[in-house]
Amino acid sequence: MKKYVHGYSRREAVRLMDQAKTLEEIFHYDSVWTEGSLILEAGCGVGAQTKTIAPKNPHSDFISIDISPDSLLEAGNTINSLEIKNVSFQQADIFNLPFEDNYFDHLFLCFVLEHLPNPMEALAKLRRVLKPGGTIMLIEGDHGSTYFHPDSTEAMEGVQCLVDLQKQNGGDANIGRRLYPILNESGFNNINVSPRMVYVDDSKPVLVEGFTKNTFAAMIEGIATEAVNKKLINPERMKKGVDDLYQCAEPGGVFCYTFFKGFGTK
Numbered sequence: 694m695k696k697y698v699h700g701y702s703r704r705e706a707v708r709l710m711d712q713a714k715t716l717e718e719i720f721h722y723d724s725v726w727t728e729g730s731l732i733l734e735a736g737c738g739v740g741a742q743t744k745t746i747a748p749k750n751p752h753s754d755f756i757s758i759d760i761s762p763d764s765l766l767e768a769g770n771t772i773n774s775l776e777i778k779n780v781s782f783q784q785a786d787i788f789n790l791p792f793e794d795n796y797f798d799h800l801f802l803c804f805v806l807e808h809l810p811n812p813m814e815a816l817a818k819l820r821r822v823l824k825p826g827g828t829i830m831l832i833e834g835d836h837g838s839t840y841f842h843p844d845s846t847e848a849m850e851g852v853q854c855l856v857d858l859q860k861q862n863g864g865d866a867n868i869g870r871r872l873y874p875i876l877n878e879s880g881f882n883n884i885n886v887s888p889r890m891v892y893v894d895d896s897k898p899v900l901v902e903g904f905t906k907n908t909f910a911a912m913i914e915g916i917a918t919e920a921v922n923k924k925l926i927n928p929e930r931m932k933k934g935v936d937d938l939y940q941c942a943e944p945g946g947v948f949c950y951t952f953f954k955g956f957g958t959k
């Protein structure tokens with residue numbers, strides 16, 4: 694990863710937590726593994742998903758890795774404060790995994806492949822440490838699935854700025870639509886990809902706050918300065934784009950986005 698587009702700021706950590714909390718049911722109603730499994734969570738970040746999937750699988754064990762020591766420290770504090778006992782954290786690089794072949798029963802990744810220049814290589818490295826018959830579970834977004842009311846050309850340009858910045862860093866913010874082919878080309882079998890659509894209107898105040906405002910609009914706001922500095926957009930259009938996204942969180946506003954969840958077997 695050349696540079697992680699969202700950075701490791703406090704604000705970003707809070708955004709990841711908000712996102713995970715709001716989308717818990719949509720993402721994780723089926724994040725359940727056979728009891729007694731050993732699961733590798735790769736790219737756990739600040740533990741935003743860990744704190745949901747670990748208690749949901751109390752009779753399995755998780756090794757959650759990340760390349761960022763600061764994120765791991767925060768993840769560890771969160772998991773300790775919640776008294777979750779079935780997770781151990783380890784600093785490790787997906788591209789240089791310190792585990793034997795066929796070590797894990799299952800793999801889990803969320804919002805990691807989208808930041809990597811070589812997702813296929815990452816999957817090959819991860820596949821090595823997965824037992825034959827073990828599964829992979831992946832969750833990714835796809836910014837091309839964004840639409841909203843009131844519509845706004847500037848807001849769409851703001852979203853495109855994030856897609857462009859992520860591409861400059863070697864990632865793909867529209868990777869969700871590629872999960873099936875990527876898993877297929879990586880040699881996984883029994884692949885199943887399901888869209889996880891988030892639809893928000895003002896009858897769903899928790900999603901308005903947690904997703905439209907604190908996840909999506911905050912994410913575009915978070916890259917606004919960099920996008921302007923890199924001359925991807927002029928400051929006025931970027932400001933209007935961000936304001937218009939926040940407008941979708943006001944009464945009468947609607948916001949739609951589709952995540953993708955993929956499963957495969959080794």
Ligand SMILES: C[S@@+](CC[C@H](N)C(=O)[O-])C[C@H]1O[C@@H](n2cnc3c(N)ncnc32)[C@H](O)[C@@H]1O
Pocket residue numbers: 694697709713735736737738739740741742758759760761764785786787788802803804805808
């Ligand atoms: C967007 S965050 C997602 C965190 C968490 N999975 C979640 O859903 O909130 C991506 C994470 O992948 C980690 N990461 C990126 N490249 C990595 C690598 N080569 N090895 C391990 N972790 C990596 C980053 O440090 C970051 O914490």
